[in-house]
Amino acid sequence: MGEQNRDSLEERSRALFHDSVENLDMRMRSRLTQARHAALEAAAAPSHSWLPRKAWWMPTAGVTAAAVLGVALWMGTPAVHHAVSFADAQSNLEDLDIVASSDESGDALEMLQDDLDFYDFADKAANTEPAA
């Protein structure tokens, strides 16, 4: 096989191939353009593909963890402790009621009124100009 024939084969096959590339029909050119744009868009937003897959289990996992924690606290706490806590809470409410209805609260209000009168007097005294 001569070198010239070999070159001729290469040149002719190359010309035929490039001719077929140039004569690609419009439909295929359009599909290639769409494929290119799809590839570039997919590469531009890499995080969007995995985010929904990652996100779907997060609420489920949160609810499950909260449920497990609630059950663990409920089951792990002694029943006596519940009763004591409830009694303490009730006792605190009663104390609050006693304090609110106490006669001493009226005394405190009277003292506050006295203080207000004093502050009013002090304010006037400060603003009054001294006599010449």
Place this chain on the structure above:
Amino acid sequence: MSRFDTLHTAWMDWDGPTPAREGVVLEYSRELEKFLAEIERRAFRMAQVALRDADDALDVVQDAMLKLTKNYASKPSSEWRPLFYRILENGIRDLQRRRSVRNRIMTWLPGPKEDPDNEAQDPLESVADAATPIPERLMQDQALQQLEISLRALPARQREAFMLRNFEGMDVAETATAMGCSEGSVKTHYSRAVHALREQLGEAW
């Protein structure tokens, strides 16, 4: 230094306001799109020659574009072409393997067998270019058909070497990167391909 490297270096040296980074990314994205637009038709035709099916060829080209942009876009632009063709050839080989397995399974199943040569052709594809006289176009189509048949008859590695070197115009080093072999192997595959094509196509070529 590639344009991407130049842009990257410029960005690293930039001490101005932040929006410059967006400009670099935009420029780099444009460069990638330009590269793909420039290469896509030839890549498609090469895949079509190997796979004998336009839809399959389009699928492997799109897949190669996607993989290049996702995994290798950060590489210097001078490396994109061999990387792209390496991905493409891997895709072609995978598809051919899947076809081979499918055909083996289909032979065990009852029903009509598919004739791989009997492909549904788009009527528009066979419409001749009005600017070229019809007999010349027919002769070219016939010669192209002969060439494609001969290329398909070659061993895959010889076909790859011939198409990358001769159709894509890659040098030996680029072809070796694309094929994942040594430069010596590329030369051997190419030489054998030319010899085999000469045998099949005859002295008229």
